[in-house]
Amino acid sequence: PETVRREIETQREQLARAVEDLRKGLGDATDLAGKLRANLPAVAATALGAGFFLAGGIGASMRFLARKGRER
Structure with a gap:
C-alpha cells in the first residue's frame, strides 16, 4: 500500500509539472503584445x-x- 501511495504521489507531481509547463507554453504562444513589441x-x-x-x-x-x- 505504501509503495502505491508513493507512486501515485510521484505521478501527481509529474502531472502538476506538465500542466504548469503547458500553461506557460500557451501563455507564451498567445502573447501578441510581446511579439509585436x-x-x-x-x-x-x-x-x-x-x-x-x-x-x-x-x-x-x-x-x-x-x-x-x-x-x-
Whole structure:
C-alpha cells in the first residue's frame, strides 16, 4: 500500500509539472503584445505603408508629380 501511495504521489507531481509547463507554453504562444513589441520597427513600417496605400497615396503622389511636370 505504501509503495502505491508513493507512486501515485510521484505521478501527481509529474502531472502538476506538465500542466504548469503547458500553461506557460500557451501563455507564451498567445502573447501578441510581446511579439509585436519584439518586431516593432517592422510592424510600424508595414502599418505606415499599408496606411499610405489605402489612403490612395500612390495615385495622389503620381498625380502630384504629373501636375508638377506639366507646370514647368
